[in-house]
Amino acid sequence: MSHPPLRIRKAAVLGAGVMGAQIAAHLANADVQTLLFDLPAKDGDKNGIALKAIANLAKLSPAPLAEKAKVGGITPANYDEHLEALRGCDLIIEAIAERLDWKLDLYKKIAPYVSDSAVIASNTSGLSINALAEALPAALQPRFSGIHFFNPPRYMHLVELIPDSRTDRGVLAGLEAFLTTTLGKGVVHAKDTPNFIGNRIGVFSILATMHHTAQSGLGFDLVDALTGPVIGRPKSATYRTADVVGLDTMAHVIKTMADTLPDDPWHAHFQSPAWLSALIAKGALGQKTGAGIYTKRGKDIVVLDLAQQDYVPAAAKPSDEVAAILAIRNPAEKFGKLRAASDPQAQFLWAVFRDLFHYSAYHLADIADTARDVDLAIRWGYGWKLGPFETWQTAGWADVAKWIAEDIAAGKAMSTAPLPAWVGKVDGVHHAGGSYSPRTGKDEPRSSHPVYARQLFPDALVGETFDTGTTLWENDGVRLWRHGGERVGILSFKTKMNTVNDAVLDGIQLAIGYAEKNLDAIVIWQDSDKAFSAGADLKGMLGFVQAGQIDRLETMIANFQKTSMRIKYSLVPVVAAVRGLALGGGCEFQMHCARTVAALESYIGLVEAGVGLLPAGGGLKEIAVRASQRTADGDAFPEIKRMFEAVAQAKTSGSAFEAKQLGLLRPDDVVVFNGFELLYVAKQVAAAMAESGYRPPLPANAVTVAGDVGLATLRMALVNMLEGRFISAHDDVIATRIGDVLCGGAIERGSQVDEQWLLDLERRHFFELAQMPKTQERIAHTLATGKPLRN
Structure with a gap:
């Protein structure tokens, strides 16, 4: 085509x-x-x-x-x-x-x-x-x-x-x-039917949830606790989502369904509940007016209680029985227990899922060509981890279909419409060969449109499989593999959030050694849209310090720097394919690559200051090198000053373009808008660099630094911030040390140093910070809460 x-x-x-x-x-x-x-x-x-x-x-x-x-x-x-x-x-x-x-x-x-x-x-x-x-x-x-x-x-x-x-x-x-x-x-x-696919199914799911909320008498905050991340949906769940969308908008969409779908067997349910109309009449439209189903009183979030006709503290949690059921990993067992349990919360959840499955199956043939279109629309448009058909399929297609039919016969479902005949003829709707289409009565493959050849690993549905390539070499930390017959290797990390530990560091170095003998180029790519790498393994580092094993920490940091330099001076181009988080060490690795190809939604930052440390995997060294290379008049300070603020404040870019502004990506690094095309483009870039006779850069032995005068200028700004209480005394200590590395230490302004000089400065300051109690408090707090501590 x-x-x-x-x-x-x-x-x-x-x-x-x-x-x-x-x-x-x-x-x-x-x-x-x-x-x-x-x-x-x-x-x-x-x-x-x-x-x-x-x-x-x-x-x-x-x-x-x-x-x-x-x-x-x-x-x-x-x-x-x-x-x-x-x-x-x-x-x-x-x-x-x-x-x-x-x-x-x-x-x-x-x-x-x-x-x-x-x-x-x-x-x-x-x-x-x-x-x-x-x-x-x-x-x-x-x-x-x-x-x-x-x-x-x-x-x-x-x-x-x-x-x-x-x-x-x-x-x-x-x-x-x-x-x-x-x-x-x-x-x-989508077919030209009212509300198309996403809102037809998504809004029905909200209506079904509202219906069963009223039937079960559960509070809005409890329903949100039951219909959010615990079932693979966004934190805003049901009623917070309604507040964000706007209660007037929600009512308008419901009215559109009522007006345009008179023959829908669920039509009786296409009406706004009385409480929703009452809130709209009062002008409480949700987030945009400051109050809706939820509002804030002081610092507390409060939720509307229909019985009291007033707002009460929002703190409801699932019952112990339901929490235990939702924690079950096997979906078939989980759904069986939800349906069988007498707990009102379990009955509520089963009913919400049952009516969603029923509605989706009944209307599939009218609104979409395949079940794939429905599941992807709900995933991509509503942020669910699995679409309705995927959820049903993982829960056991035939059993769930039997339970739905039993509930319809018993008058428990929201509609008496029968399940369509095709439901009983299949064992699920997604398989290796494609997804079920009621129009053809068989599984239909994904689109043959040429644009999808750029997606080597599209967003996979339950039941779909893709060629995961041939492993060339691996250890506990990384896997070097090849996709197809080309000579570009792909290097992927095996750790949680692709954090960096000893096995990852050793693995990268050995993989580059393998590539120099057997391949033309390497792309570092992760099978995750969440993180390229969330940085160093903080827990492991804190453990070394607390156990007094400073030598082990020293060895790890030296190895970190060695790995970054191995990437930079590899004889074959190493290209970073970044999407999601690239923080700390993850950011430093991509800075040392020959080129970075970044998805638009890349959040890149040298964020070590937030945990009381400074970047010591070569990131500060690389900033100093780039600043020196960009200076026309030998004065690296203006560039250093700009970058210093970003690092000292632990700034993360809000996009790949912002990362270029912050100097964490280079002006000629490539930005790709579709994360699913990232690997394809990165491989093309790597192959083109290899084809053009790639050579690594010459060693940076003459880096012009801002020296003592540069550091003194940064110190003046820090003193003002400290006196104005914009930063804490420990922030001042960290920022001063960051400035010292970026300026090349206490040497004369305009001096020239080599990369090793800067790496040694990084490492020395890192160790001294790591052994300070306030830094250890920051690391422990971040590990426990996921948030930075400003002590």
């Missing part, structure tokens, strides 16, 4: 509301010039509404912009003055309010200005795409489709692509490739 690529130089987003502005921001993240349109302002600058929306992007959290400067890619516009500018746009995304009449009016207004090759899409969350297409001239209809981003658009992986009956398949394929690679999204094809 080959289609010409969709080349998008310039885009327009129509509607500068919350979603429109954030879609524009994400297009700008990808360096797509974007016009953000809205109605002309009644007073002052006619672009006032769009200008205000653009200014607001900087205030939102999580940040829609991958770095502040990206806002320069968005130009404000209004429908009175700038419709002509649409002629130069290759992609137009309409994102105004969910009113069919308003959307149709807007389409009629813009139609004369749309170029013959532009692609048009509506970011509707549930209106009919075919009905919207009717408002466009016949010539534009083949280039129109629905394109539904989930909120917030930068972070939510899901985009639903909904073709109109007239949409050109080549246009759709081009749009899918653009969304996948350029914007980094996971695309799911």
Whole structure:
């Protein structure tokens, strides 16, 4: 299936509301010039509404912009003055309010200005795409489709692509490739049915949870404790999610389901509970108004108690029996016990799952082509670890189907509609060969669209398997392996959160030795979107100090530095493929690689100061080397000063672009928007470096340092901060030592040193800090709580 690529130089987003502005921001993240349109302002600058929306992007959290400067890619516009500018746009995304009449009016207004090759899409969350297409001239209809981003658009992986009956398949394929690679999204094809896939199933799950909350009489905070991480869903669970989304928005979506799905067998349940309507009437709409189902009183979070008609402290926890059931690892055993238990919390959970499975199976054929589309939509759009069909399959397909049928017959389910016949003919919906499609009655493989050849390890569903390559060499810490027949090795760590211990350090060095004899290049890549590496094994290091085994700590740090230098001076290029956390030693390793390929959502930082230490795996040395290389006039200090603040404050980048600003990635390091394409791109980069006759850098024997004058200048700033109580006395000690390494020690400004000089400084300061009681308190506190201690 080959289609010409969709080349998008310039885009327009129509509607500068919350979603429109954030879609524009994400297009700008990808360096797509974007016009953000809205109605002309009644007073002052006619672009006032769009200008205000653009200014607001900087205030939102999580940040829609991958770095502040990206806002320069968005130009404000209004429908009175700038419709002509649409002629130069290759992609137009309409994102105004969910009113069919308003959307149709807007389409009629813009139609004369749309170029013959532009692609048009509506970011509707549930209106009919075919009905919207009717408002466009016949010539534009083949280039129109629905394109539904989930909120917030930068972070939510899901985009639903909904073709109109007239949409050109080549246009759709081009749009899918653009969304996948350029914007980094996971695309799911949905049928043109109300609320599509994600919200149809996701909102039903919330409705079912609300229904069973009322039936069981459980409190909102207890339901959230039962429907969050303990069952593989986000911390915001059910009712906190409703507060974040907005209770008015939630009610609107429920009303849309009631209005547009009159024949749905669950229709009687498509109504807002009385308490929800009462909160909306009072203006308590959730997070945006400061109160909803939850609110804050002082520092405490309180939750609405319906019996008392007031807020009470939110502290409910699952019962001991249910906590024990949820802790069971075998899903089949867990679900069997949930259904059999008499505990009201267990009965509540079984009922919520039962009705979700029932609804998903009943509607699969109407809303999606395969069960894969449903599970990925819910995972990517709602943040669940497993989709509904995956959860059912792991719990034992046939047993659960029998229990659902029994509950329907007994009148316990929310609807009397029977399970579809196909449920009894399969043993699950996901297998090695594909996922079940009611349309064909068999498992259908994943899409053959060429863009997916870039995903060597796509987001695997339960029951799916992928070739995990051939192991070339391994020890307890790492595995060196090959995927396919090429001569690029992949090095992966085996530790929790890919932390660094002795086995990892030795493994990296030995793997590079193997590669220099047998391969062309190495990519360091982890099969985790959470962490490239969370840094050194703190627990192990604290153990050495507490046991008085300082020599073992010394050996480990020397080995850490040796490993970083082995990476830097490897005779074959070593490329880091970073996504998620790259902290401390993880950051230092990628700094020593020949090149880093980083996913957009990479959170990179030298964060040792937070636990009372300083980076000693060569990170400070590398900053000093880079600062020296970048100085035109021999004064490394301005660059050192910028980097010093980031390290002393243990800053972590909010994106790969911010890591470039912080100097932790190089200007020519590669940023990839789709984390599932990271390994493919990193292998291409590594192979290209090898093909171009790669040589490691020459030893940095003449590093110009800022010396005693540089350190004295940093000390002045620290004294002011200490006196102003912005930092503690121990922060001052740590920061001074960081500054000492970065400036090359107490030597004359402009002196030249080699890398070993800087490494020795790193190591000496590290040991002295590690033996201080306040540092040990910080490490112990972080290990116990996951949070830094400012002592």
